[in-house]
Amino acid sequence: MRSTTVVRTSRRTFLAVASASILALGLSACGGGGSALPGGPGSQSASSSDSTASFLKGAPVAAEATMADGTTMAKIRKRGYLIVGGSSDAPLLSQKNPVTGKYEGFDAYMGQLLATYIFGKPNVHILSSATQTREALLQNHTVDVVFQTYSITPERAKQVTFVGPYLSSGFEIATRKGDNVSSLAELDGKTVIAGANTPAIAKIKKEAPKAKILTFDTDPACIQALTQGRGTAYVQDSITLAADLKDHPDFQINGKPFDTGHMGIGVPKDQNDMAGFVNTWLTTAVKDGSWTKVWNASLGTALGDTTAPAPGSVPDVYTPKA
């Protein structure tokens, strides 16, 4: 009786190992150089740590008086680190480097800049938040702020306070090389891929009502779907697409960016002191050139120079009371 059990176990183990290795073989065979699976490690170089440090040099630090006892900022200071809701798989925006384990990109650096404003050091814990859960994470104070290309919409502004805009971007249409599409209307009746989290979906429905919209949770999944021909075009904000095109020379961008949208920093609705504080920080960072330094260290490498959007310049964002 005993001996059969032993035989069973070893056979199970053998099978588990065998099936895992079959899968691994299949994966490497399908890889073909690039990452076949979405979310696979990208081709980010680990050498960007030099530029990471440079934007923090001379970064603004808040005066003690602005973080008096009893304020939200004092609580964060007591904790010792800032909890930021963000992504870990967005190239140039907020991507966890698989080699160093550090977060790289515009949103990640802006979070570090805000932490430096509070502590004098970039003490940040990034909590990987899904686009579906950002409002809830802010409302129940799991995170202090959200830096995640968080598009400002009136519906969302009812749930959270937006400070910003800190980033603006239009949408663009990406296709495989050779497929020329000049406008959304031309995509009517075709299959269009879009990120599950973009306000672009409403726009596509309006301009091309007969288009079939295919959405995936992450940008790498959308890219993979476009590569494999699951759709004619991929509509996404120009910042994300610029980052994607760096790794995918077989894609092209068609036409001009349309429907400029603005992104804000999400702050809990019930923490007006924090919203004011973040707003002061953002205004300072834009004015003293810190914003531009962060841009140059991240998105600027793919998109070139730009000017920072003016905080408070769009509806539905926090405006300081006079």
Next chain:
Amino acid sequence: MPALTDHLPQLTDGLLSTLLLMVLSFFGALILGLLVAAARVSPVASLRGAATAYVELFQNIPLLAWLLLFVFALPEAGIIFPLFTTAVIVLSLYEAAYTAEAIRSGINSVGLGQAEAARALGLTTLQNLRHIVLPQALRAVVQPLTNVFIALTMNTSLAAAVGVVELTHAANEVNLQEAQPIAVFVGAGIAYMALALVIGLTGGFIERRVAIVR
């Protein structure tokens, strides 16, 4: 609540898609599971080995990994199905492993003497399975199969991650517009709960009807 009522058609479409996904996959899993279970108890060693390998392969790798593999890796090998079809195939293959194990436990519950008696009367292995063993085995596993069906229903939500517009995906879309995650996902959760309850009660009903009184 307006977040839910304003988007009722969208959510109903998602629910219908979930239902279709659930029913198609369950029948796929049931048929495939029967075959695998039959192979696992067959007298042919290579069939037994293949069936065991199948069960171990599908039970030891998470469903999401299978979905991603079928949706994103298979096209690299030149095999591309529509997303919904892919989801049905993967769910059927995956749940078939669990169905097969449930059915096998049922087969083991049928007394050895019955199969021996059938063989003594000259029935072939297939006849033996079809007329003697399986009818009794299936009656014994109505409840375990119901559990597999409920698990399958919950698992259909993973299809949302690969672009299939079912209930969870529809809820995501509505939430994107309304930014009301709690209302939207509690609503979707209640719909899933209702589905599971209906399946559970139906399973209980069937079990009482076909129970073997010993």
